[in-house]
Structures are given as structure tokens and as C-alpha cells.
Amino acid sequence: MRIALDAMGGDEAPEQIVAGALESVDFLDQDDELILVGPEETVKAHLKPAGSRKSKISIFNAPDIIGMDAVPIESLRKKPKSSIAVLAKLAKLGQADAVISAGNTGACVAAFQMRMRNLPGVNRPGIAVVFPTPEGPVTICDVGANIACKPINLHQYALMANAYSKHLLGIEHPRVGLMSIGSEEAKGNEVVKKTLELLKSDKRLNFVGNIEGKDIFSGTCEVVVTEGFVGNVILKLTESLVDGLFRAIRDELMEEKIRLAMKFKPVMKRI
Amino acid sequence: MRIALDAMGGDEAPEQIVAGALESVDFLDQDDELILVGPEETVKAHLKPAGSRKSKISIFNAPDIIGMDAVPIESLRKKPKSSIAVLAKLAKLGQADAVISAGNTGACVAAFQMRMRNLPGVNRPGIAVVFPTPEGPVTICDVGANIACKPINLHQYALMANAYSKHLLGIEHPRVGLMSIGSEEAKGNEVVKKTLELLKSDKRLNFVGNIEGKDIFSGTCEVVVTEGFVGNVILKLTESLVDGLFRAIRDELMEEKIRLAMKFKPVMKRI
Numbered sequence: 001m002r003i004a005l006d007a008m009g010g011d012e013a014p015e016q017i018v019a020g021a022l023e024s025v026d027f028l029d030q031d032d033e034l035i036l037v038g039p040e041e042t043v044k045a046h047l048k049p050a051g052s053r054k055s056k057i058s059i060f061n062a063p064d065i066i067g068m069d070a071v072p073i074e075s076l077r078k079k080p081k082s083s084i085a086v087l088a089k090l091a092k093l094g095q096a097d098a099v100i101s102a103g104n105t106g107a108c109v110a111a112f113q114m115r116m117r118n119l120p121g122v123n124r125p126g127i128a129v130v131f132p133t134p135e136g137p138v139t140i141c142d143v144g145a146n147i148a149c150k151p152i153n154l155h156q157y158a159l160m161a162n163a164y165s166k167h168l169l170g171i172e173h174p175r176v177g178l179m180s181i182g183s184e185e186a187k188g189n190e191v192v193k194k195t196l197e198l199l200k201s202d203k204r205l206n207f208v209g210n211i212e213g214k215d216i217f218s219g220t221c222e223v224v225v226t227e228g229f230v231g232n233v234i235l236k237l238t239e240s241l242v243d244g245l246f247r248a249i250r251d252e253l254m255e256e257k258i259r260l261a262m263k264f265k266p267v268m269k270r271i
Numbered sequence: 272m273r274i275a276l277d278a279m280g281g282d283e284a285p286e287q288i289v290a291g292a293l294e295s296v297d298f299l300d301q302d303d304e305l306i307l308v309g310p311e312e313t314v315k316a317h318l319k320p321a322g323s324r325k326s327k328i329s330i331f332n333a334p335d336i337i338g339m340d341a342v343p344i345e346s347l348r349k350k351p352k353s354s355i356a357v358l359a360k361l362a363k364l365g366q367a368d369a370v371i372s373a374g375n376t377g378a379c380v381a382a383f384q385m386r387m388r389n390l391p392g393v394n395r396p397g398i399a400v401v402f403p404t405p406e407g408p409v410t411i412c413d414v415g416a417n418i419a420c421k422p423i424n425l426h427q428y429a430l431m432a433n434a435y436s437k438h439l440l441g442i443e444h445p446r447v448g449l450m451s452i453g454s455e456e457a458k459g460n461e462v463v464k465k466t467l468e469l470l471k472s473d474k475r476l477n478f479v480g481n482i483e484g485k486d487i488f489s490g491t492c493e494v495v496v497t498e499g500f501v502g503n504v505i506l507k508l509t510e511s512l513v514d515g516l517f518r519a520i521r522d523e524l525m526e527e528k529i530r531l532a533m534k535f536k537p538v539m540k541r542i
Contacts (some may be wrong), residue, residue: 190419234484
């Protein structure tokens with residue numbers, strides 16, 4: 001598989017992106033290949049000290065950069081040779097089988113919508129995130145692409161996240177839940193109630209009904225459908241809460257006994 | 272302080288409510304008094320084995336019960352002698368300084384709106400929850416009373432939660448944050464954007480602007496304003512995540528070494 005990677009996307013690009021690419025080499029299959037997309041000389045300079053690990057990594061020149069705060073469509077029009085625009089081109093031309101960018105989300109979405117188009121029947125893109133849970137991976141869509149969702153958008157998010165869960169995570173019949181404030185059908189706002197009807201009547205989905213915030217980590221379903229505002233809060237809250245709890249545990253343990261804290265470290269890492 | 276307690280509200284009432292009342296006796300001040308509200312004979316029967324702890328507890332007879340799934344206003348009309356209706360009456364007559372119920376939320380809200388009315392200028396009640404965080408208590412309003420919030424409702428929730436934080440939690444100038452999907456003013460849906468303007472121009476509030484899901488536990492503010500759908504997801508997600516993480520840690524530790532798990536128990540309890 002040829003994986004194209006935006007060398008210039010993200011808060012600490014290209015240093016951290018190139019470092020990550022180099023670290024990932026050990027996890028690649030025999031015929032995998034990494035393509036770093038960015039200004040050739042800059043990327044080359046960061047790759048330099050890496051030695052033999054470079055053999056699976058190539059560079060594709062994209063001299064321009066779209067900043068994190070740039071206006072998506074405008075910047076794509078002005079910078080057709082930006083790493084993000086080139087990424088979309090490589091995908092469209094079949095020169096990359098997968099693309100990765102930690103850059104400007106809006107620009108990424110716009111670039112790929114223009115080049116690749118949506119799935120048939122899908123009007124609006126969504127952002128999906130996979131949460132690792134004790135019961136296996138849970139795909140949540142949308143986490144922030146669309147904060148004025150209509151029921152039809154949510155229905156399409158269900159179909160897209162379902163396809164992702166099935167084909168990329170290998171879950172045969174992903175159970176799909178709709179985020180609400182109670183499992184009863186009468187609960188939820190108007191958008192949720194209308195979406196419930198659409199999901200219930202779609203035979204392609206293994207729909208399990210409304211779920212609540214507590215169900216994400218409880219093995220109730222493998223796909224969570226929610227509008228972007230709620231999904232974004234869920235994502236950021238979860239990240240910070242897990243991080244905060246681990247930090248609180250570490251601090252408490254340090255006060256108790258450093259040796260105990262050290263013993264606890266591998267446990268945390270595994271979780 | 273006279274605290275009236277709904278003996279019949281909650282999934283395992285009256286057993287657990289009475290048990291909780293008895294446990295709480297040790298934490299009461301000299302002149303505090305607990306009033307258990309419910310069917311006199313039933314409550315008495317559960318209090319019986321308690322011995323001397325009962326001296327601070329009295330019973331106020333309320334023969335009827337409003338079930339967890341009952342329709343609020345209808346059931347209040349039919350059952351004026353239900354524990355919830357009596358609770359509101361005691362508060363209105365000044366016979367209770369505080370009331371507690373784990374029963375039907377809708378019925379509680381309706382009963383108190385009818386008896387006590389809202390704060391001046393407030394149209395709709397909200398449900399506030401106090402999250403314990405490493406940086407101190409954070410009051411979040413609303414967590415589910417109103418899932419079709421208008422900006423004016425959110426403004427009023429800010430004022431109510433601000434008053435709660437100030438007068439009940441003793442925080443002099445609570446910092447108030449508005450839940451959104453980014454700290455920038457341009458982020459958020461239409462309701463959030465309009466609410467932002469209202470909160471910014473209200474001199475009574477120490478408003479710090481938009482916050483994100485990650486800010487709840489990071490000491491950014493002491494009051495979080497959000498509409499009920501998002502607040503409800505936040506509440507239930509947080510509860511389950513903390514619970515789930517602690518369980519995951521316990522399981523991992525148990526596999527490692529039971530002695531290590533035992534050492535870790537008091538740390539968890541403190542957190």
C-alpha cells in the first residue's frame with residue numbers, strides 16, 4: 001500500500017511528521033511505502049539523519065503550504081501546489097492508496113471533495129474518529145465537520161461510518177447507535193427524532209436505537225451517529241478526561257511512593 | 272437547616288434513600304434536621320432498625336407516589352399528596368430550607384415551578400450539576416431540562432449557575448464559559464454565537480468566552496453554560512468514562528498482581 005503523508009500539516013510539522021514517519025517504518029508491511037508530501041529540500045533536510053530507515057520512504061515535492069488558519073477553498077485555489085492539494089491529486093490519480101494529514105481540516109475536506117467527490121448519495125462530508133474502548137473500536141461520526149446537521153446528513157454519516165467500521169475495522173455487522181439523551185424513542189430533540197425514523201427504516205444498517213453518553217464505552221454499539229457539535233464536545237472531553245485522570249493518578253502515586261508509581265506505569269501504558 | 276428528603280424518589284426508594292439519610296446524620300451540623308417525606312408507615316418501617324441515629328430525623332406524611340415514568344403535570348394534579356408535591360409545599364411554606372429528591376425530574380421541576388416560581392426574569396428552569404475537578408468544583412447548566420435552548424435560556428442558565436457557584440460553593444467571581452467547539456468567537460452554531468453576545472454584554476458575569484470539551488476539567492472556568500442535549504451527553508459520558516477507566520485499571524492490576532491492586536485502592540478512592 002502506498003501511503004501519502006502531509007509532511008507540512010500539524011502544529012509541529014515537518015519535524016514531528018517526519019519523526020513519526022520514521023518511527024512507523026517498523027510497522028509497515030513488506031510492500032508498504034510512505035510518500036512524504038512537502039517542499040522537497042525541507043523534507044529532505046529532516047530525513048537526513050535517519051540512515052537506513054529511509055529505504056521505504058520517498059518524497060513527493062509540494063512547494064507550498066496551507067496554514068492551519070487559512071480559509072480552505074480560497075487557499076486551495078491560490079496554492080495548487082500545496083501539500084494538501086497534491087495529496088488529493090495523488091489519491092485521484094491512483095498514485096496513493098491512502099492519505100494522511102494533520103493539517104488544516106477544512107482545506108483537506110475541500111481538496112478531497114473537489115478531486116474525489118463524495119460517495120454516491122452523500123451530500124456532506126463528516127469527520128469520523130475511532131475511539132478505542134474496552135469492548136473494541138467505536139467509530140463516531142461526526143466530530144465537527146457539520147454543526148448544523150439535518151436528519152439526512154446524520155443518516156449519511158451512519159452509512160459512511162458503517163462502511164468504515166465494516167471495511168477498515170473488519171466488523172461484520174456493526175451495531176449503529178444514535179446519540180441522544182435517553183434510550184427511549186421519545187427522547188431527543190427534533191433532529192434526533194427524525195433521524196431515528198430514517199435509521200430504523202434503513203435495512204442496510206444494524207441499527208440499535210438511541211443511545212446515551214454512557215453507552216459509548218459500554219459495548220452497546222460499534223458506530224455512534226451524532227451531529228458535529230455534540231461529537232466535537234465528546235471527542236475533546238474524552239481526550240482531556242482520560243489525560244487528566246491519568247495525571248491525577250500519577251500525582252497521587254508520586255506523593256504516596258515513587259516506587260509504586262513506577263510499577264504502575266506499564267499498566268497505564270497498556271490501557 | 273431543615274432538609275426535606277423525598278423518601279420515595281429514585282430507583283431503589285425507599286430503602287436506599289432512608290439508608291442514605293441515616294448515613295448522612297454524622298455529617299449534619301448541630302441544628303440541622305432531616306425530614307423524610309413519604310408514606311408514614313412505610314418510611315417508619317425502614318427507619319425502625321436504626322436506633323439512636325434517628326434523633327435528627329423526622330417523617331412528614333405524604334401517602335402518594337409519583338412514578339419515575341409518570342407524566343409530570345398530570346400526575347401532580349392527580350396526586351397532590353405525593354412526596355414530590357408535599358416537598359414543594361414544605362419549601363413554599365418555609366417549613367424546609369432545602370429539598371432533595373432523586374425521583375421523577377420532570378415532576379420535581381413542575382411542582383417547584385408551580386409553588387415557588389422562577390427567579391425574576393428567568394423563563395425556563397435548568398438542571399445544574401457540579402463536577403468535582405482537580406481545579407475545584409465546576410457547575411454545568413443545563414444537563415437535560417431543555418433540549419431546545421434559545422440564547423435567552425442559555426443567558427439565564429449562566430445567571431442561575433453563576434448564583435449557585437457564588438452563593439452555594441462560595442466562589443467569589445466564578446468564571447463563566449460557554450460550551451462550543453473552539454475558543455474562537457467565530458466557532459459554534461447559531462445559538463452559541465447569539466448567546467456569546469448576550470453573555471459578553473452582561474456586566475454581572477465574569478465571562479471568559481467560548482470553551483471546548485477539554486476545558487471542563489482544566490481549570491478554565493467555574494461555570495459552564497450549555498444547552499441540555501450537550502450537557503446531558505457530557506454528564507453521562509463523564510460518569511461512565513471515569514467509572515470505566517477505574518475498572519480497566521483495576522482489571523489490569525488484578526492480572527498483574529493482586530498486591531499491587533490492593534495498594535492502589537486508597538489512591539483511587541482519594542481521586
